[in-house]
Amino acid sequence: MADFDLIVIGSGPSGRRAAIQAAKLDKKVLVVDKRHRVGGVSVHTGTIPSKTMRETVLNLSGWRERGFYGRAYRVKQDISAADLQERMTKTLDHEVDVLDHQFARNRVRTAVGQASFVDPTHVRIEAEGGEEQVHSARFVLIACGTRPYRPAHIPFNGTNVFDSDEILAMPKLPRSLTVIGAGVIGVEYATIFSALDVSVTLVEPRPTFLDFVDRELIEEFTHELRDRNMSLRLGSEVTGIEFDDHGRPVCRIASGRDVVSEVLMFAAGRVGETDTLNLAAAGLDADKRGRVEVDPQTLQTKVPHIYAAGDVIGFPSLASTSMEQGRLAACHAFGLQPVPPPEYFPYGIYSVPEISTVGMSEEEVKKRGIPYECGIARFRETSRGHIMGLETGMMKMIFSKKTARLLGVHIVGEGATELIHIGQAVLNLKGTIDYFMENTFNYPTLAEAYKIASLDAWNRAFANAASR
Structure with a gap:
């Protein structure tokens, strides 16, 4: 008999959800995390x-009200790093308390320590003081998450050169910031600091960024960033980081156009936290970024009773x-054989402004050779947008000209990550433009953009056919 039915390594989103699901099936579960508090990378x-x-930042800076009161408007004139950290501490405490309660009421056991495999069915847990425990399990889930990629040529110092985890504990807000890496994390932090009126330069070696997002949406997003004086250095290869006479990074x-700022953040990728797991003892390995390969349908590794998520x-x-x-x-x-997940799920990028997308981009539709039409709605065209003082923000909807089915929804602007779920539901239920044309939306709301964009597409592609 194994000590546990399931040992979960890591208590982030995938780990805790697996643990609670197994516990609800009346299984004996142990969650191991090297942190003293549960929640994993997601929470901490x-x-x-x-x-x-x-x-x-959006609340204290008055960002959402500047459409009415001007760019100089602020709720709090002097915003400090302590102001940001105070709210983070309260939020994290609440999240940890909720998770502790969930584990307790579902009788999920937890252990603090560094987990590693002894063999495919045994996991060693080493506590800080050196105490060790070894437990056996019928199944193991690797859910250890990732950490920031820290290449040797970047002189991280915890003072003015940070990775994306360290930036949260920055002692004071800078007047200027360079962010290397225009992935999701880099874009989010760059735009958050820009909303604080920090002078931000975003450096990316590739000529484009966020390539999985519809290009028209990225063009709109880029225009807004440049409009507020954020500097985008795309296609700029970083050859090194040095310090000037004032200690600034x-x-x-490579082009010779260097960037000087008070603070630099490196956010070009993350690596799996698998290097301490002794994967070889379990018959597993990881790629150069520490990631574990799984069957996408079952989440099993090549060792069938070991999963990763x-x-x-x-x-x-x-x-x-x-x-x-x-x-x-x-x-x-x-x-258990749960129903397969729907084909489409939404992406949310919590930049300023937000970006959210579900379904196919215009580029994907073209690649597949599907006859299509797009509809566009600007948030300023909605009454709710005007009430909120929104000057920017747009929704783009893509429909098949042959079947009128919705193919994709792409939003940039206030509330994008909330609004996207209407499009997600219609998309996965194989709905058509008729849903948006015939249904009533609350007034005034930003969701009216769905009706505006669908009418725009109808007028372009379907109105003439309907009149014949």
Whole structure:
């Protein structure tokens, strides 16, 4: 008899969801985390802290009201790093308390320590004081998450050169910031600091960024960033980081156009926290970025009773999809065959402004050779947008000209990550433009943009056919 039915390594979104699902199936579960508090990267350094920081910045800076009161408007004139950290601490305490309660009421055991494999069925847990425990398990889930990629040529010092985890504990807000890496994390932090009126330069070696997002949406987003004086250095290869006579980091660019700022943040990728797991003892290995390969349908590794989920298995690396991966892994391990997830799930980028997308982009539709038409709605065209003082923000909807089915929804602007779920539901239910044309939306709301965009597409592609 094994000590546990399931041992979960990591208590982030995928780990905790798997643990609770297994516990509800009356299984004996142990969750191991090297942190003293549960929650994983998502709660302590990733999703929750960065989104809390974003909300605090938007509230204290008066960002949402500047359409009415001008760009100089602020709720609090002198915003400090302590202001941001105070709200983060309260939010994190609440999240940890909720998770502790969930584990307790579902009788999930937890252990603090560094987990590693002894063999495919035994896991060693080493506590800080050196005390060790070894437990056996019928199934193991690797859900250890990731950490920032820290290349040797970047002189991280915890003072003015940070990675994306360290930036949260920055002692004071800078007047200027360079962000290397225009992925989701880099874009989010760059735009959050820009909303604080910090002078931000975003450096990316590739000529484009966020390539999985519809290009028209990125063009709109880019225009807004440049309109507020954010500097975008795309196609700029970083050759090194040095310090000037005042101790400020200097980002050396291959073109010779260097960037000097008070603070530099490196946000070009993350690596799986698998290097301490002794994967070889379990018959497993990881790629050069520490990621574990799994069967995408079952979440099993090449050792069938060992599963992996969340950021450690790579794309899409979203908290939302990680939760579902953890649940599916637990269900599969204990013989349940849950309904396959819907084809389309939303992406949310918590930049300022937000970006959210579901379904096919215009580029994907073209690639597949599907005859299509787009409809556009500007948030300023809605009464709610005018009430809120919104000057920017747009929704783009893509429909098949042959079947009138919705193919994709792409939003940039206030509330994008909330609004996207209407499009997600219609998309997965194979709905058509008729849904948006015939249904009533609350007035005034930003959701009216769905009707405006669908009418725009109808007028372009379907009106003439309907009149014949």
